[in-house]
Amino acid sequence: MLYNQNRVCVRVFKSRWFQRFARGEAISDIALREAVARAEEGQVDADLGGEVIKQRIARPGQGKSKGYRTVIFFRRGVRAFFVYGFAKSQRANIDDDEQQQFKEAAKLVLALTEAQLAARLKRGDFVEVKSE
Numbered sequence: 001m002l003y004n005q006n007r008v009c010v011r012v013f014k015s016r017w018f019q020r021f022a023r024g025e026a027i028s029d030i031a032l033r034e035a036v037a038r039a040e041e042g043q044v045d046a047d048l049g050g051e052v053i054k055q056r057i058a059r060p061g062q063g064k065s066k067g068y069r070t071v072i073f074f075r076r077g078v079r080a081f082f083v084y085g086f087a088k089s090q091r092a093n094i095d096d097d098e099q100q101q102f103k104e105a106a107k108l109v110l111a112l113t114e115a116q117l118a119a120r121l122k123r124g125d126f127v128e129v130k131s132e
Helices: 016-025 029-040 096-110 114-123
Strands: 009-015 046-049 052-057 068-075 079-087 126-128
Touching: 009 016, 009 029, 016 079, 016 126, 029 052, 029 068, 029 079, 046 096, 052 096, 068 096, 079 096, 114 126
Parallel strands: 009 079
Antiparallel strands: 009 126, 046 052, 052 068, 068 079
């Protein structure tokens, strides 16, 4: 959980795929929470529309420009789901088809009720990024 400047609790999650990606790239939960905190403050690297944003995350010990790009389903003040990531050195960007698929998926994921989300957490589809 993360609190924005208005002390509203924002829950942060990682998809199963993103969790494996983050572990393999040594991306910390702290870095994820910082990316969401920036978005909560209006510092979004790219707004793809449909409550899908792209945020940069620095490589450990390096800057953001040579780091990672993450795709987040983001509802300000409520929830953020990290669903995809890539190293800038490996890939330039996502294509238009992928962007449309992310928008469609965001509609479904962000509409989950608390009970539906709890079931997906239990099943392992998502993991909550806990505060320290």
